Amino acid sequence: MIEEIRISDLGVISQATLPLGPGLSVVTGETGAGKTMVITALGLLLGHRADAGAVRHGASQAVAEATLRLPHGSRALERAEEAGALVEEYDDGTELIIARVLSAEGRSRAAVGGRSTPVGVLAELGEDLVAVHGQTDQLRLKSAAAQRGSLDKFGGPELAGELAGYADTYGRWRQVRSTLEELTSQSRERLREAEALQVALEEIDAVDPQPGEDEALKAEALKLANVEGLRTAALLAHSALVAEDYSEGGDAVTLVDAAKRTLEQVQGDDPELAALAARLAEVGYLLADISTDLAGYAASLDSEGPERLAEVEARRADLNRLIRKYAPGIDEVIEWAGRNRARLDELQDDSGRIEALTAEEQALAGELDRRAGRITALRTQAAASLSARVSAELAALAMPDARFVVEVQPGEELTRHGRDAVSMMLQPHAGSVPRPLGKGASGGELSRVMLAIEVVLAEVDPVPTFVFDEVDAGVGGKAAVEIGRRLAMLARHVQVIVVTHLPQVAAYADRHVRVIKNSNAAAGFTASDVVLLEGPDRVRELARMLAGQEDSGTAQAHAEELLADAQAAVAAMG
Numbered sequence: 316m317i318e319e320i321r322i323s324d325l326g327v328i329s330q331a332t333l334p335l336g337p338g339l340s341v342v343t344g345e346t347g348a349g350k351t352m353v354i355t356a357l358g359l360l361l362g363h364r365a366d367a368g369a370v371r372h373g374a375s376q377a378v379a380e381a382t383l384r385l386p387h388g389s390r391a392l393e394r395a396e397e398a399g400a401l402v403e404e405y406d407d408g409t410e411l412i413i414a415r416v417l418s419a420e421g422r423s424r425a426a427v428g429g430r431s432t433p434v435g436v437l438a439e440l441g442e443d444l445v446a447v448h449g450q451t452d453q454l455r456l457k458s459a460a461a462q463r464g465s466l467d468k469f470g471g472p473e474l475a476g477e478l479a480g481y482a483d484t485y486g487r488w489r490q491v492r493s494t495l496e497e498l499t500s501q502s503r504e505r506l507r508e509a510e511a512l513q514v515a516l517e518e519i520d521a522v523d524p525q526p527g528e529d530e531a532l533k534a535e536a537l538k539l540a541n542v543e544g545l546r547t548a549a550l551l552a553h554s555a556l557v558a559e560d561y562s563e564g565g566d567a568v569t570l571v572d573a574a575k576r577t578l579e580q581v582q583g584d585d586p587e588l589a590a591l592a593a594r595l596a597e598v599g600y601l602l603a604d605i606s607t608d609l610a611g612y613a614a615s616l617d618s619e620g621p622e623r624l625a626e627v628e629a630r631r632a633d634l635n636r637l638i639r640k641y642a643p644g645i646d647e648v649i650e651w652a653g654r655n656r657a658r659l660d661e662l663q664d665d666s667g668r669i670e671a672l673t674a675e676e677q678a679l680a681g682e683l684d685r686r687a688g689r690i691t692a693l694r695t696q697a698a699a700s701l702s703a704r705v706s707a708e709l710a711a712l713a714m715p716d717a718r719f720v721v722e723v724q725p726g727e728e729l730t731r732h733g734r735d736a737v738s739m740m741l742q743p744h745a746g747s748v749p750r751p752l753g754k755g756a757s758g759g760e761l762s763r764v765m766l767a768i769e770v771v772l773a774e775v776d777p778v779p780t781f782v783f784d785e786v787d788a789g790v791g792g793k794a795a796v797e798i799g800r801r802l803a804m805l806a807r808h809v810q811v812i813v814v815t816h817l818p819q820v821a822a823y824a825d826r827h828v829r830v831i832k833n834s835n836a837a838a839g840f841t842a843s844d845v846v847l848l849e850g851p852d853r854v855r856e857l858a859r860m861l862a863g864q865e866d867s868g869t870a871q872a873h874a875e876e877l878l879a880d881a882q883a884a885v886a887a888m889g
Contacts, residue, residue: 316335316383316384316779316810317381317383318335318381319332319335319382320356320360320380321378322353322379322845324377325355325377325378326369327349328371329843331830331845333353333356333828333845335826336825337806338810339805339806339813339823339824340810341820341823341827342813342814344830344831344832344843345832349830349843351784352830354784355369358447359377360379360381360441361438362434362435362436362439362441365423367419370418370419374419376417377417378416379417380415382410382411383412383444384407384408385409385411391444394436394443396428398436400430401429401430413437414426425437445779448769448783448784456752459737462738462739463735463737464776465772465775467697468772468776469700469776470694474690477690481687481733484683485683485729487679492676494668498668499669505662506662515641516652519637519652520652522633522636524645524649527645527646532627535627536628539623539624545616549609549612549613549616550613553609553613555567556568568603568606571595571598571602572599683729684729686733687733691723691725691733701719702718704771705768705771708766712763712767712794712798714764716743716744717741718742719741719764720742720749722737723735723736724736724737724738739752741764743760752764760789762786763790766783766786766802769781773807777808781805781809781810781812782811782813783813786798786802786813786815787820791817792819795817795819795820796819798817799817799819799821799822799881800823802820803885803888807888818874819877821856822857822878822881823884823885826847828846828847831845854871854874855874858870858871858874861877
């Protein structure tokens with residue numbers, strides 16, 4: 316919802332604040348007072364193209380700014396935050412300020428939530444926030460997709476349920492078709508891939524690499540290449556621990572044992588020496604174990620000679636061949652083989668998969684056809700109801716011979732939304748051919764058509780704010796009253812802003828804003844101001860609109876009667 320619009324140096328408006336709010340707000344004023352500048356300001360804030368001619372004469376720039384109140388989690392708010400906007404959080408929603416600056420040279424800048432942003436972001440926000448219906452504005456329901464979407468929402472829960480089921484089936488059907496196309500169109504490539512994988516996996520299986528084997532063999536090869544040096548070192552270390560000539564008594568084991576026995580002879584005299592003797596005993600056991608291990612190590616080297624080294628190098632060559640072809644290490648080669656073994660199984664099962672997928676594709680196509688038929692029937696039913704209701708609204712809006720037509724044409728091709736082409740058309744008078752919306756109708760007629768559509772769709776497909784310009788062009792009397800009543804009906808669901816010259820419409824407003832022109836021919840300037848009318852001021856403005864005589868007692872009495880009737884009609888709406 317738009318809470319307020321602030322305008323500076325735009326057209327004839329120097330400085331103005333347009334207070335808005337929920338319900339129906341009307342903007343009135345004499346011809347040339349600057350009412351259209353309100354629509355121009357909205358257009359700037361919605362990202363429309365900027366015209367430097369709209370900048371007030373003598374000013375360097377024009378500024379349009381609006382304060383929006385958005386519900387938590389709204390799509391527009393999410394887009395604004397993506398653009399870096401700063402927002403104010405409240406219990407009932409968030410406050411967002413958007414702005415557009417237009418220089419006299421034609422340059423344009425935009426800001427969302429205090430952050431500079433491309434003008435395109437304003438246009439994206441506007442798509443979710445505001446629908447403008449006027450003589451030169453694009454229709455909200457211009458595209459075929461928008462028309463189909465609105466009809467589907469109007470169709471209610473039954474159609475929504477069918478569409479949801481159809482969408483699920485359609486998604487699976489597309490997936491199956493894509494897989495089938497891949498299997499059949501790439502059969503040669505897949506066969507070549509399977510053959511290559513078969514050869515590679517057979518080569519890897521023949522070698523049968525084990526995890527970590529390349530590093531283990533590398534260490535063993537290094538050991539075997541230096542076997543003589545290792546043997547000599549082991550034997551020298553062993554002889555230092557245990558001498559073969561026991562008479563010499565110079566080996567480490569003997570010396571440690573002698574030291575231990577010496578201390579044991581006096582250990583009863585001092586506990587500290589007893590502890591040291593025990594530690595020497597532990598050292599003796601450790602030296603004996605080490606000497607045994609050194610002897611075994613030297614003996615094992617005697618059993619491993621050049622033959623084992625040749626075996627290790629041959630095995631390493633086999634592993635390195637796999638590494639060069641498939642992965643940087645043996646563990647990665649094993650992983651590659653496991654992954655591609657599953658891929659080979661998939662490729663070798665192509666014929667079975669094609670048969671199963673073909674059967675599934677045919678079953679899904681049949682289900683889609685049945686669902687699409689039910690959707691067409693429900694859409695046709697909804698189209699007839701929507702056509703009748705909008706046509707009835709048009710009759711009340713001084714277009715008695717006009718007929719609104721919603722056409723549902725089933726096609727041959729299935730899409731994600733069914734097979735129907737939905738067209739909304741207007742037959743402006745009896746005997747004419749229905750034409751697409753926006754063609755063959757004046758700006759005022761088109762605004763009334765859109766008002767009729769929006770009134771009917773308000774409960775199922777609203778946007779937060781509707782703006783109508785020229786909606787009452789060329790009508791008066793009872794038709795004008797009906798326009799006002801329907802705008803009030805629409806305003807029960809959404810915010811509605813109307814620029815009007817009809818008192819019958821203005822009388823239904825929750826908020827009445829007047830644009831006042833002030834001219835000074837001698838000084839050579841014209842300026843307009845915006846005022847919120849209440850009480851007697853509003854009666855005077857309605858009297859001016861009725862008879863051009865705001866001070867006339869008769870006109871004011873008529874205005875008061877008009878207000879009373881409108882308020883009673885609004886109250887009757889509940």
